[in-house]
Amino acid sequence: MRYMLIMEAPESMAVGGPDAPPVEEIFEAMGRYNNDLVEAGVLLAAEGLTPSADGFEVTTDGETPTVTDGPFTEAKELVAGFWILEVASRAEAEQWARRCPIGPGVRLQVRRIAEMSDLEGIAPAEVLDAEATLRRRVAEREQV
Missing domain, CATH: 3.30.70.1060 (Dimeric alpha+beta barrel)
Structure with missing residues (x-):
């Protein structure tokens, strides 16, 4: 947490x-x-x-x-x-x-x-997918 x-x-x-x-x-x-x-x-x-x-x-x-x-x-x-x-x-x-x-x-x-799991069941699937993609992009940038 x-x-x-x-x-x-x-x-x-x-x-x-x-x-x-x-x-x-x-x-x-x-x-x-x-x-x-x-x-x-x-x-x-x-x-x-x-x-x-x-x-x-x-x-x-x-x-x-x-x-x-x-x-x-x-x-x-x-x-x-x-x-x-x-x-x-x-x-x-x-x-x-x-x-x-x-x-x-x-x-x-x-x-x-708030974690992604807090949004499950509340936000539409496409919003969750878009958020997951953004978080991956940020994590990739931090590794550079």
């Missing part, structure tokens, strides 16, 4: 932000956590995200998408980073999530990533 751990935090808590702990503490704690994930063989991906001022939003209220540059001042919390883990059970995902070194004011949302 794959799970995504999504770190949500106010931008003021971002590295270097006014409410953030010292940079050395953040990198040291996250480095230990990420190393533990690698050593356990469960980490598939992990990334931090830049502040919303570097990003943009795409919305569609009609037929034409609208692009709005950041920062996203109306947002109280933003996704600050994520991990993707491959574990044997929900309980194991919860154990890893509990170990994540997040501090006060930071939230970690944990979501199971």
Whole structure:
């Protein structure tokens, strides 16, 4: 099973932000956590995200998408980073999530990533076939 751990935090808590702990503490704690994930063989991906001022939003209220540059001042919390883990059970995902070194004011949302088997019996066969083909193409690209 794959799970995504999504770190949500106010931008003021971002590295270097006014409410953030010292940079050395953040990198040291996250480095230990990420190393533990690698050593356990469960980490598939992990990334931090830049502040919303570097990003943009795409919305569609009609037929034409609208692009709005950041920062996203109306947002109280933003996704600050994520991990993707491959574990044997929900309980194991919860154990890893509990170990994540997040501090006060930071939230970690944990979501199971849907597998192809979750779509069986729901999606039409041609959709499942097309999805399987896309996944094979991505896997082949990763092997190059």
